[in-house]
Amino acid sequence: xxxxxxxxxxxxxxxxxxxxxxxxxxxxxxxxxxxxxxxxxxxxxxxxxxxxxxxxxxxxxxxxxxxxxxxxxxxxxxxxxxxxxxxxxxxxxxxxxxxxxxxxxxxxxxxxxxxxxxxxxxxxxxxxxxxxxxxxxxxxxxxxxxxxxxxxxxxxxxxxxxxxxxxxxxxxxxxxxxxxxxxxxxxxxxxxxxxxxxxxxxxxxxxxxxxxxxxxxxxxxxxxxxxxxxxxxxxxxxxxxxxxxxxxxxxxxxxxxxxxxxxxxxxxxxxxxxxxxxxxxxxxxxxxxxxxxxxxxxxxxxxxxxxxxxxxxxxxxxxxxxxxxxxxxxxxxxxxxxxxxxxxxxxxxxxxxxxxxxxxxxxxxxxxxxxxxxxxxxxxxxxxxxxxxxxxxxxxxxxxxxxxxxxxxxxxxxxxxxxxxxxxxxxxxxxxxxxxxxxxxxxxxxxxxxxxxxxxxxxxxxxxxxxxxxxxxxxxxxxxxxxxxxxxxxxxxxxxxxxxxxxxxxxxxxxxxxxxxxxxxxxxxxxxxxxxxxxxxxxxxxxxxxxxxxxxxxx
Numbered sequence: 001x002x003x004x005x006x007x008x009x010x011x012x013x014x015x016x017x018x019x020x021x022x023x024x025x026x027x028x029x030x031x032x033x034x035x036x037x038x039x040x041x042x043x044x045x046x047x048x049x050x051x052x053x054x055x056x057x058x059x060x061x062x063x064x065x066x067x068x069x070x071x072x073x074x075x076x077x078x079x080x081x082x083x084x085x086x087x088x089x090x091x092x093x094x095x096x097x098x099x100x101x102x103x104x105x106x107x108x109x110x111x112x113x114x115x116x117x118x119x120x121x122x123x124x125x126x127x128x129x130x131x132x133x134x135x136x137x138x139x140x141x142x143x144x145x146x147x148x149x150x151x152x153x154x155x156x157x158x159x160x161x162x163x164x165x166x167x168x169x170x171x172x173x174x175x176x177x178x179x180x181x182x183x184x185x186x187x188x189x190x191x192x193x194x195x196x197x198x199x200x201x202x203x204x205x206x207x208x209x210x211x212x213x214x215x216x217x218x219x220x221x222x223x224x225x226x227x228x229x230x231x232x233x234x235x236x237x238x239x240x241x242x243x244x245x246x247x248x249x250x251x252x253x254x255x256x257x258x259x260x261x262x263x264x265x266x267x268x269x270x271x272x273x274x275x276x277x278x279x280x281x282x283x284x285x286x287x288x289x290x291x292x293x294x295x296x297x298x299x300x301x302x303x304x305x306x307x308x309x310x311x312x313x314x315x316x317x318x319x320x321x322x323x324x325x326x327x328x329x330x331x332x333x334x335x336x337x338x339x340x341x342x343x344x345x346x347x348x349x350x351x352x353x354x355x356x357x358x359x360x361x362x363x364x365x366x367x368x369x370x371x372x373x374x375x376x377x378x379x380x381x382x383x384x385x386x387x388x389x390x391x392x393x394x395x396x397x398x399x400x401x402x403x404x405x406x407x408x409x410x411x412x413x414x415x416x417x418x419x420x421x422x423x424x425x426x427x428x429x430x431x432x433x434x435x436x437x438x439x440x441x442x443x444x445x446x447x448x449x450x451x452x453x454x455x456x457x458x459x460x461x462x463x464x465x466x467x468x469x470x471x472x473x474x475x476x477x478x479x480x481x482x483x484x485x486x487x488x489x490x491x492x493x494x495x496x497x498x499x500x501x502x503x504x505x506x507x508x509x510x511x512x513x514x515x516x517x518x519x520x521x522x523x524x525x526x527x528x529x530x531x532x533x534x535x536x537x538x539x540x541x542x543x544x545x546x547x548x549x550x551x552x553x554x555x
Contacts, residue, residue: 004096004100007096007099007100008092008093008096010096010099011091011092011093011095011096011099012088012092014092014095014131015082015087015088015091015092015095016088018081018082018091018127018131019081019082019083019085021081022036022076022077022081022082022083025077025078025079025081026077026083035078035155036077036078037073037074037077037078038067038068038069038072038073038074038076038077038078038080039067039068039069039073039118039154039159040068040069040073041068041069041070041073041111041113041118042070043159044068044113044118044150044159044162045144047159047160047162047163047166048113048146048148048159048162048163048166049166049167049170050113050144050145050146051144051145052144052145053111053142053143053144053145054142054143054145055141055142055143056112056141056142056143057140057141058107058138058139058140058141059138059139059141060136060137060138060139061110061112061117061136061137061139061141062135062136062152063126063129063130063134063135063136063137064130064135064152065115065116065117065152066080066110066116066117066118066119066126066130066137067116067117067118067152067154068116068117068118068119069118069119069123070111070118070119070120072119072123075087075123076123076127079130080123080126080127080130080131081127081130081131082127090124091124091127091128094124094125094128095128098125098128098132105125106122107122107137107138107139107140108120108121108122108125108126108137108138108139108140109121109122109139109140109142110122110139110140110141110142111142111143111144112141112142112143112144113143113144113146113150114146114148114149114150114151115149115150115151115152116150116151116152116154117139117141120142122139125137146166147166147169147175148162148165148166148169149184150162160188161185161186161187161188161190164188164189164190164191164192165183165184165185165191167191168183168191168194168195171195172195172198172215172219173216173219174219174223177216177219177220177223178220178223178224181223182247182248182249183249184247184249185247185249185250185253186245186246186247186250187250190249190250190253193253193256193257194249194253197222197226197256198215198218198219198222199218201218201221201222201226202215202217202218205217205218205221227252230252230255230256231248231249231252234248234251234252234255235248239251292422292423292424292450292554292555293449293450293453304333304334304335304461305333305393305454305457305461306329306333306335306393306394307333307335307336307393308335308336308338308391308392308393308394309326309329309330309333309335309336309337309338309392309393309394309395309396310338310340310385310388310389310391310392310394310395310396310423311323311326311337311338311339311340311395311396312339312340312341312342312381312385312395312397312398313339313340313341313357313361313374314341314398314400315341315353315356315357318398318400319398320360320364321398321428321430321431321432322396322397322398322428323339323361323364323396324364324431324432325396325426325428325432325433325550326396326426327364327365327368327370327372327432328432328433328434328435329394329396329426329435330368330370330371330372331368331369331370332435332462335370335371335393336371336372336373337365337370337371337372337373338372338373338375338388338391338392339361339372339373339374339375340374340375340377340384340385340388341354341357341358341361341374341375341376341377342376342377342378342379342380342381342384342385343376343377343378344378345378346378348378349376349377349378354376357374357376358374358376361374362374375388381413382413382416382417382420385397385417385421386417386420386421389421389422389423390422390423392423393423394423394424394425394426395417395421395423395424395425395426396425396426396428397414397417397425397426397427397428398427398428399414399427399428399429399544400414401413401414402414402541402544402545403415403541403544403545404541404545414427414544415526418525418526418540418553418555419525419526419555421555422555423555424450424454424552424553424554424555425525425552425553425555426550426551426552426553427544427550427551427552427553428550429544429547429548429549429550429551430548430549432550433519433520433549433550434519435458435462435464435519435520435550436463436464436465436519437464437465437466437467437516437517437518437519437520438455438458438459438464438465438466438467438518438519438520438521438522438552439466439467439468439469439509439512439513439516439518439520439521439522440452440455440466440467440468440469440485440496440522440523441469441470441505441509441521441522441523441524441539442468442469442470442481442482442485443470443471443477443481443505443524444477444481444484445524446524447523447524447525447554447555448523448524450524450554450555451522451523451524451552451554452485452488453554454522454552454554455468455522456488456489456492456494458520458522459489459492459494459496460492460493460494464520466489466494466495466496466497467496467497467498467499467512467516467518468482468485468489468496468497468498468499469499469501469508469509469512470482470498470499470500470501471501471502471503471504471505471508471509472500472501472502472503479500482498482500485498486498497516499512499516505539506539506542509521509539509542509543510542510543510546510547513547513549518549519549519550520549520550520551520552521543521547521549521550521551521552522551522552522554523539523540523543523551523552523553523554524540524553524554524555525540525553525554525555526538526540540553
C-alpha cells in the first residue's frame, strides 16, 4: 500500500532529525568516555555463557530497558537513534506506517536477559517508539536465564566484569550452595582474588582436619566464616555511604588486601574486622559519639567486646602498673595485648632502654599467659597512640599527669588522647584492680549511654556487680533518667543498685564511691562545652585528679 506523500515526507524529516541527534550523542560519548553504542547480544551470550531459553509469550515491555540487538547493534545509538544515513528509506517507511493509523505495526521479538532486552527483529520499530517517547512496546519475549544481574544502565565495558562473575559462579557453584548470594564488584580482576581466598580456605581446612576437603566445603566455609562477618560489618556500619558507586564486595576486597599491609606495617595481627573498617571511616569522616557502640553491637552479643587492647608503655614503674591492669582485661576477654613504646628518635628504637622494655614486656605477658606484642616506634607519643588506637578496641592508659583544670586542661596530653582517639580509655591511677564491682555514672547524655552499653556488658559477661549513680543538683537531669537504665538492664537480665543524690555530682560521685566500695567507675568522656570545662571544671577532670579507682571513659 502506497504511503501518503505528506506522511512519507514527514517521516523522512523525522529520520534526518534523529540522525542529527545521533551524531550529537556520539560526540558527547567521546567527551564523557562512555559508549553510545547498543550492546551486542552475541557478545553478552558468549561472555555470560547464556544457555537456557524459556518462551514468555507476548508482553508489553519497557522501551528504555531495550539496550541491545542481536544483529544490528552497530546501526543504532544506545537510545536507538539511527547512525547510518543509508538507513533513511527503510526507517522512513516504518515511520510512515506507524503514523498512518490504519496500518498497525506487528510486535517485535526480543531476548530478555535479567532486566534488559535485546532485539531479534524490530530494531526500526523500537527506534521509532523510542523517539516518540512511548513507555512500552508489544514484544514476543524469549527469556535467556542467567544468575548475573543485568540492568538498563549496563555498559559494554561492564561485560568484562559480568563475564568474570559468570565464570566465578559457574566454577564455585556458590549460588547453589548459598542462594541469593550477591558478590557483584565494579572493578575487573576481582573474582580471581576471591577464588584465591577460597583456595586458601581449602588448604586451611585440610591442614586443621588432616583430611581432604571438597571444594564445595571450602566455598561454604569461606563464605560463612570469612566473607559474611566482614560484609555484615561493612553493611551494619553504613560504610557504603562514604564510597558511592561501590559494592560491599568491593570494600570487602579492599579491606582484605589492606589488612595484610596494615599488619605488616604495624607488626601486629589485626583480629577485628571493626579495626580495618574503622580505618576507612577515620579517613572519610570524624568519629562521633555512638559510632564505637554501634560498630560493636553485633560483636557484643556474638563475641567479645575487646579483642585488641592497646597499652602504651613508658618503661617507668607507673606504666608497669597499667600493664598489670591491661593483662587482667586481656585475660578476661581472651584478647590480644598490643604494647606501644614510643621514643623520640629512630636511633633509640634499638637502644638499650627500648630493648629492656621489650624484654620485660614479653616476660610479663608470658608469665600471665596472654598473647602480647610490643611495637617500638619513634615520634610524638600522643599522635602514635591515636594512630594505633584505630586498630584496637580499648586503650589502657596510666594516669600520670591528669588535667589540672582551667586553661591548662586544654593543653593536657591525657585529655588530648581522650578527646581525639576513637576508642574508649581505661584510665589506671594506681595498682591494678579485679574490676568486680563497678559504679556507672549516668546522666542520660549520649556519652552516658555509651557507658551504659559497657556497664551492661561487664555485668552480663564478667559478672561485675553494678551500682548506677545519678546526681541532680546543678544539672538538667530528672530522677526519671534512671528509669532508662532500669529498662535497659532488665532487657539484659542485669540487676543493679541505684543511687540518686540531690547534690553536686562531682562531690557526690566521690562520696558514693566511698559508701559503695567499687574497683571501677564507668562514665562518659568530655562533653561539647569546652568553655564550661575551663570555667568550672568537669566531673571527669575531678575523677582523674582524685580517684584511686580505675575509670572506664567512654566516647
